[in-house]
């Protein structure tokens with residue numbers, strides 16, 4: 684039996700949504716017991732740890748639920764004949780594959796399709812063949828917003844914690860039905876995700892608009908009147 688010492692990993696980045704491909708060499712583990720891979724955006728993609736001679740644990744942050752998932756597997760499942768699926772246990776969806784390059788590349792196209800389908804269900808204007816990036820941003824913002832709601836980090840200055848969320852084609856609107864304050868988050872630029880992460884909590888004020896401005900200068904939150 685010929686066992687390939689090189690496998691390809693294809694995984695969707697949990698931060699920027701892009702599919703990333705890396706080569707995993709079995710020999711990398713002959714000296715060190717851990718290998719980590721990062722996305723071009725800087726976010727961690729995958730960490731593989733050799734725990735015994737033939738056992739490995741794989742940790743990968745997940746775009747769907749925002750958590751890290753762990754998989755315990757054997758050497759011959761990583762560098763073997765069959766494709767290994769990296770899934771989100773929470774949403775029961777694949778987010779990556781490890782195996783032969785061609786199979787991984789093909790299967791990853793399905794990841795992208797699934798993701799666009801799921802994200803487009805959130806956009807209610809039916810424009811589901813538009814840009815991948817926009818869907819990703821909408822999806823990621825909705826995840827972040829729902830996490831903030833769970834943690835009590837999203838409310839209106841008037842005291843109302845039940846804000847309604849409306850997804851429009853280029854923006855998400857947060858509306859307070861008690862005082863009619865409206866917050867607008869533009870979804871046409873990925874930078875907004877970093878801005879929302881850096882905010883921690885959102886207090887809605889009337890006519891509030893978030894959009895990324897000149898990200899190179901590191902300027903972030905803009906309130907518009």
Ligand SMILES: [Zn+2]
Pocket residue numbers: 696697698699700701722723724725726
């Ligand atoms: Zn990335």
Ligand SMILES: [Zn+2]
Pocket residue numbers: 745746747748749750752770771772773774
């Ligand atoms: Zn997950």
Ligand SMILES: [Zn+2]
Pocket residue numbers: 839840841842843859860861862863864
């Ligand atoms: Zn209010």
